[in-house]
Amino acid sequence: MLGYTQEEKPDHYAFNFKNTSYHDAIALISEKCSLNFIYSDDNLPIVKKVNFESEDATVDDVLKTMFKGKFLDYKIIGSDVIIVVKRIPLDSKEGRLLPRYPINGFIRDITSNETVIGATIYLEDLEIGTVSNFDGFYSISVPMGKYAIKIKSLGFQELDTLINVNNATNLSVSLDVLNTKLREVVILSSNSELYEGNLKLSNITAVSPEVTNELPMVLGQSDIIKSLQLMPGFKSPNEGSSELSVRGGGTDQNLFLIDNVPIYNATHSLGFYSIFNTSSIKNVNTYKGGIPAQYGGRASSVVDVHLKEGNNQRFRVSGGIGTISANLTLEGPIKKDKASFIISGRRPYTDLLQIGQDNDVNTILFYDVSSKFKYQINKNNTLTASSYFSRDRLSFQNISSSEWGNNTGNISWSSLLSPKTYSDLTLWYTIYDVSNIVNSVPETSYRTTYQLNDYGLKYGIEQYFSPFITLKAGIETVAHVYNQGSITPYEDVSIINPTEPQKIRALESSAYMDYEWNINNKLKIGLGLRYSRFDNIENEREYIYDVDPYESEAKSISSQVIDTVYNNSIKFDHNYQTLDPRLSLSVAIAKNQSFRVSFDRMTQYSQELSLSNLPSNSGVWIPSDKYIAPLINNQISMGYLIDFKDQKYDFSIDSYYKTSQNVLEFKPNGRYVITDQIETDVISGDGRSYGIESIVRKRKGKLTGSLSYTYSFSLNNFKEINNASWHPTNQDQRHVFNLLTSFQITPQLQFSAVWNYASGRPYTAPIGKYYKDGFLIPLYGDKNSSRLPSTHHLDISLTFYRMMTKGKKNESSFNFSIYNIYARKNTYSYIFRSSQSNPEELEAVKVYLFSILPSFSYNFKF
Incomplete structure (x- = not known):
C-alpha cells in the first residue's frame, strides 16, 4: 500500500461495515472523514463486499483491509484519496505484455510560451520517465490507469499533475519561472539521472545562459564557452581564449551548431570571445563521449x-x-x-x-x-x-x-x-x-x-x-x-x-x-x-x-x-x-x-x-x-x-x-x-x-x-x-x-x-x-x-x-x-x-x- 504522504499522525474513527459494497463503503468513508475519493467505478469489485469493524481505526487501516489481496492500491494526498489499479512492474514479463497508450505533448514556458528543452517528465508510480526534445516535445507510453506526473526543468517551478489514461492522451503543460534564482551554475544532466527514471547514455554537459551572467567576465562579456571551460575535459588552448580543445582534439574538431546549422569559426576578436550572445540563447548542450549518431562531421565534440x-x-x-x-x-x-x-x-x-x-x-x-x-x-x-x-x-x-x-x-x-x-x-x-x-x-x-x-x-x-x-x-x-x-x-x-x-x-x-x-x-x-x-x-x-x-x-x-x-x-x-x-x-x-x-x-x-x-x-x-x-x-x-x-x-x-x-x-x-x-x-x-x-x-x-x-x-x-x-x-x-x-x-x-x-x-x-x-x-x-x-x-x-x-x-x-x-x-x-x-x-x-x-x-x- 502506498499510504500517507503526510508526516502528521492520522485521525482515528469508528467503522462498522458488514457486507457493504465497495462503492457504498467509499461513500461512507468520504462523508465521515471529509475525504475526496478519486477512482473509476470500473475498477471496483462488484461481487466482493467490505467487512470491517473497529471503534478506533485510521482511514489507512480500513483501506488496507478493503484492498488486501485485490489488484487495487491507493494513495492519500491531503484530502484526496486516489484509488488505482495495482501496478505490475513494467519491466517484468507480465508488464511488458500490458497494452499501452501514449501520453505526449509540449512543455512550455508560461511567461513567453516558448518550448522548454530537456524538461523531465516522471511517473513515480511506474518509476519511468523521459525528457522533452529540442522542440519541447515528449512522448511516453503507459498502461491504462490514473497517474501522478511530475514535470520539472532547471529554472522552473516543479509541476505535479494527475492524468487518467485510457487511450492516446495529450498533456501539454506550461511551467512557471522560479521566483528565486537556482544556484547551479553548470548542470551535468547525467548526475540527475538516478532519481528521474531516465538513465543518460551520453556524457552531456548543459550550460545555463542565465547563470553565466553571474560569473566573472572579461571586459564585461559573459561567455557560454568560457563557462564550459570550467568543466573537466573542456580546455582553453590559450589563456583568455574562447576556443575549445576537447579531450586532446584540435580546435577544428568541435562541431558548433546554431539551430542545427554548423559554424566554422565560433570566436570573435581573435578568439577572446565566442560568437554566442547569451541574450539570444535558449539552450546549450555539449557532448564529449557517448555522442549520438545524429551528430557527424567533426571528430571530438559537439556544442x-x-x-x-x-x-x-x-x-x-x-x-x-x-x-x-x-x-x-x-x-x-x-x-x-x-x-x-x-x-x-x-x-x-x-x-x-x-x-x-x-x-x-x-x-x-x-x-x-x-x-x-x-x-x-x-x-x-x-x-x-x-x-x-x-x-x-x-x-x-x-x-x-x-x-x-x-x-x-x-x-x-x-x-x-x-x-x-x-x-x-x-x-x-x-x-x-x-x-x-x-x-x-x-x-x-x-x-x-x-x-x-x-x-x-x-x-x-x-x-x-x-x-x-x-x-x-x-x-x-x-x-x-x-x-x-x-x-x-x-x-x-x-x-x-x-x-x-x-x-x-x-x-x-x-x-x-x-x-x-x-x-x-x-x-x-x-x-x-x-x-x-x-x-x-x-x-x-x-x-x-x-x-x-x-x-x-x-x-x-x-x-x-x-x-x-x-x-x-x-x-x-x-x-x-x-x-x-x-x-x-x-x-x-x-x-x-x-x-x-x-x-x-x-x-x-x-x-x-x-x-x-x-x-x-x-x-x-x-x-x-x-x-x-x-x-x-x-x-x-x-x-x-x-x-x-x-x-x-x-x-x-x-x-x-x-x-x-x-x-x-x-x-x-x-x-x-x-x-x-x-x-x-x-x-x-x-x-x-x-x-x-x-x-x-x-x-x-x-x-x-x-x-x-x-x-x-x-x-x-x-x-x-x-x-x-x-x-x-x-x-x-x-x-x-x-x-x-x-x-x-x-x-x-x-x-x-x-x-x-x-x-x-x-x-x-x-x-x-x-x-x-x-x-x-x-x-x-x-x-x-x-x-x-x-x-x-x-x-x-x-x-x-x-x-x-x-x-x-x-x-x-x-x-x-x-x-x-x-x-x-x-x-x-x-x-x-x-x-x-x-x-x-x-x-x-x-x-x-x-x-x-x-x-x-x-x-x-x-
Missing part, C-alpha cells in the same frame, strides 16, 4: 546551441551594457499564441570613441545579429526560420587589416505525425569568409580572400515505441564549396602577381540511426550507427605528379607537376565511405550511483590548418580528396557518478582513451601560402590522447560551487617530425584545475569566484642560431619539446539583481568583475630575438596578455 523562439504573449525588450560592448534584444508576438519573433544584436563601441581621430589608428571591432521567427501552423505542425550573422574587423594602422565572419540561415518544419512519431525537416546554409590586407609596403601590398559555402538538407524522425524503446533516424546531404583563397595586388604600384586557386566542390551525404533500449530501470543500452559518404566533384584542373605526394614513402619529397588535365564536365572524381558505430551502456549500481561506458567512432572530412601563428582567422579548411584521407577518431570512455544527501552534493569521474588516424599537418619548412596544390605541402600522421576527468559539486544552498581536475595526454606521430617519435600536440596540458564558488549574500546579491590552474603548453624552443643576410636566426629543435610555465589566475565577481516577482514586468542586474585579481603575468608565448645587451646571443622575450583587468556589465529586461 549544440538553440536560439530562443521569441515571446508570443507580449512584447519585451532586454539588453546590456558592458565595459566595451552593448547588446539589445527585441521579441514579441506577431500574432498572439500563433507567431513570434526575436532579434538580438551585439557590438562594441570602442570604435565610436575614435570618431574624429585619425582613421589609421588600431581598430578591433566585432558585431553579431541573430533572428528567429516561429509560426504555429496548427497543433501538430510548426514552422521556424532563424539566421545568424557575425563580422570581425582588425586593423593595425597602415600595416595590415583583417575581416572575417559567419552567415547562416535555416528554415525548419516540425511535425507531430502521430502520438508516438515526431519529425523535423531543415533546409540550411552557412558561409564563412576571410579577407586580409597587408599594406606596410605599397610595392608588395596584397589582399587575400578565402570562403567556405555549405548548403544542406536534413530530415530526422523520432519514434517512441514504448517507455523502453526509442528510435531516432535521419538523413542529411551537404554541398560544400571551398574557395581556397586568392591573392591580388592591393595598391596600384604593387608588383604582387595575382593567384586564384580553383574552387573545390564536394558532396557529403549521411544517414544515421540511434536506438535506445531501457532493459529495465537499472540498465540502458544505446546503439547508434552513422553512414557517411564524401564525394569529390572533379576539379577544373587536375595535376599529375611525378610521385604521389601523399604516399607514405614520398611524403618528404617535393612532388613535381608533370602534367595538367583540364576538365570541362561536372562529375564525381573520388569518394570515401565510412560507417561510424556509437555504442553506450549505463547502469544504475544503486539508487544514487551509476556507471557508464561508451565507444564512439567519428569521421571528419575537412581539417583546418593554420597559415600563421595568429589564432582565429588564420587557418584554411582542407577537404579530403584522392590524396588526403579523412580524420578518424576512435574513443572509448568510462564514467562513475554518485550523489549525496538528496542531490545536494555529487561526484563524477571519467576516463577515456582516443586514437586518431590521418591527422593533417604542414610539412616541416613547408609553404604556408595559398596554393592550388595543398596536397604537396601537408603530411599525415597518427594521434592518441587519454586522461582522467573528475568533478565534485555542491549544488544546493547559499554556498554552491565545484572543483574539477583533468589529468591528460595528447600526442601525435608523423614520420617527418621529431624522427618519427611521439610528441605532444599544441593542446597537450597535463594538469588543469578549476575551482568555482558562488555565495548568495542576500536574495539580491551574489558573489562568485573562479580559480584556474593549468600546466604549461608545449612549444618549440631554439637549440642554436645562424646568420642569414646579416640577421641572427634561431635554429629550432624538436617540435614541442619544451613547455611554457604553468598559468593560474583568480577571477571574482559581484552581481546585484532585482528579484523576479509577480506583477513586475522588468528586472535588471549589475555585474562587477575583476579578472586575474592578483595580477599574475601568465606567459602566452616566447619571442626569440637578438639580445639587446649582446646582439650575438638569442634572448627569449615573454609575451603575456593580461594583468589585473576590472570590468562591469549592466543587464535589463522590460
Whole structure:
C-alpha cells in the first residue's frame, strides 16, 4: 500500500461495515472523514463486499483491509484519496505484455510560451520517465490507469499533475519561472539521472545562459564557452581564449551548431570571445563521449546551441551594457499564441570613441545579429526560420587589416505525425569568409580572400515505441564549396602577381540511426550507427605528379607537376565511405550511483590548418580528396557518478582513451601560402590522447560551487617530425584545475569566484642560431619539446539583481568583475630575438596578455 504522504499522525474513527459494497463503503468513508475519493467505478469489485469493524481505526487501516489481496492500491494526498489499479512492474514479463497508450505533448514556458528543452517528465508510480526534445516535445507510453506526473526543468517551478489514461492522451503543460534564482551554475544532466527514471547514455554537459551572467567576465562579456571551460575535459588552448580543445582534439574538431546549422569559426576578436550572445540563447548542450549518431562531421565534440523562439504573449525588450560592448534584444508576438519573433544584436563601441581621430589608428571591432521567427501552423505542425550573422574587423594602422565572419540561415518544419512519431525537416546554409590586407609596403601590398559555402538538407524522425524503446533516424546531404583563397595586388604600384586557386566542390551525404533500449530501470543500452559518404566533384584542373605526394614513402619529397588535365564536365572524381558505430551502456549500481561506458567512432572530412601563428582567422579548411584521407577518431570512455544527501552534493569521474588516424599537418619548412596544390605541402600522421576527468559539486544552498581536475595526454606521430617519435600536440596540458564558488549574500546579491590552474603548453624552443643576410636566426629543435610555465589566475565577481516577482514586468542586474585579481603575468608565448645587451646571443622575450583587468556589465529586461 502506498499510504500517507503526510508526516502528521492520522485521525482515528469508528467503522462498522458488514457486507457493504465497495462503492457504498467509499461513500461512507468520504462523508465521515471529509475525504475526496478519486477512482473509476470500473475498477471496483462488484461481487466482493467490505467487512470491517473497529471503534478506533485510521482511514489507512480500513483501506488496507478493503484492498488486501485485490489488484487495487491507493494513495492519500491531503484530502484526496486516489484509488488505482495495482501496478505490475513494467519491466517484468507480465508488464511488458500490458497494452499501452501514449501520453505526449509540449512543455512550455508560461511567461513567453516558448518550448522548454530537456524538461523531465516522471511517473513515480511506474518509476519511468523521459525528457522533452529540442522542440519541447515528449512522448511516453503507459498502461491504462490514473497517474501522478511530475514535470520539472532547471529554472522552473516543479509541476505535479494527475492524468487518467485510457487511450492516446495529450498533456501539454506550461511551467512557471522560479521566483528565486537556482544556484547551479553548470548542470551535468547525467548526475540527475538516478532519481528521474531516465538513465543518460551520453556524457552531456548543459550550460545555463542565465547563470553565466553571474560569473566573472572579461571586459564585461559573459561567455557560454568560457563557462564550459570550467568543466573537466573542456580546455582553453590559450589563456583568455574562447576556443575549445576537447579531450586532446584540435580546435577544428568541435562541431558548433546554431539551430542545427554548423559554424566554422565560433570566436570573435581573435578568439577572446565566442560568437554566442547569451541574450539570444535558449539552450546549450555539449557532448564529449557517448555522442549520438545524429551528430557527424567533426571528430571530438559537439556544442549544440538553440536560439530562443521569441515571446508570443507580449512584447519585451532586454539588453546590456558592458565595459566595451552593448547588446539589445527585441521579441514579441506577431500574432498572439500563433507567431513570434526575436532579434538580438551585439557590438562594441570602442570604435565610436575614435570618431574624429585619425582613421589609421588600431581598430578591433566585432558585431553579431541573430533572428528567429516561429509560426504555429496548427497543433501538430510548426514552422521556424532563424539566421545568424557575425563580422570581425582588425586593423593595425597602415600595416595590415583583417575581416572575417559567419552567415547562416535555416528554415525548419516540425511535425507531430502521430502520438508516438515526431519529425523535423531543415533546409540550411552557412558561409564563412576571410579577407586580409597587408599594406606596410605599397610595392608588395596584397589582399587575400578565402570562403567556405555549405548548403544542406536534413530530415530526422523520432519514434517512441514504448517507455523502453526509442528510435531516432535521419538523413542529411551537404554541398560544400571551398574557395581556397586568392591573392591580388592591393595598391596600384604593387608588383604582387595575382593567384586564384580553383574552387573545390564536394558532396557529403549521411544517414544515421540511434536506438535506445531501457532493459529495465537499472540498465540502458544505446546503439547508434552513422553512414557517411564524401564525394569529390572533379576539379577544373587536375595535376599529375611525378610521385604521389601523399604516399607514405614520398611524403618528404617535393612532388613535381608533370602534367595538367583540364576538365570541362561536372562529375564525381573520388569518394570515401565510412560507417561510424556509437555504442553506450549505463547502469544504475544503486539508487544514487551509476556507471557508464561508451565507444564512439567519428569521421571528419575537412581539417583546418593554420597559415600563421595568429589564432582565429588564420587557418584554411582542407577537404579530403584522392590524396588526403579523412580524420578518424576512435574513443572509448568510462564514467562513475554518485550523489549525496538528496542531490545536494555529487561526484563524477571519467576516463577515456582516443586514437586518431590521418591527422593533417604542414610539412616541416613547408609553404604556408595559398596554393592550388595543398596536397604537396601537408603530411599525415597518427594521434592518441587519454586522461582522467573528475568533478565534485555542491549544488544546493547559499554556498554552491565545484572543483574539477583533468589529468591528460595528447600526442601525435608523423614520420617527418621529431624522427618519427611521439610528441605532444599544441593542446597537450597535463594538469588543469578549476575551482568555482558562488555565495548568495542576500536574495539580491551574489558573489562568485573562479580559480584556474593549468600546466604549461608545449612549444618549440631554439637549440642554436645562424646568420642569414646579416640577421641572427634561431635554429629550432624538436617540435614541442619544451613547455611554457604553468598559468593560474583568480577571477571574482559581484552581481546585484532585482528579484523576479509577480506583477513586475522588468528586472535588471549589475555585474562587477575583476579578472586575474592578483595580477599574475601568465606567459602566452616566447619571442626569440637578438639580445639587446649582446646582439650575438638569442634572448627569449615573454609575451603575456593580461594583468589585473576590472570590468562591469549592466543587464535589463522590460
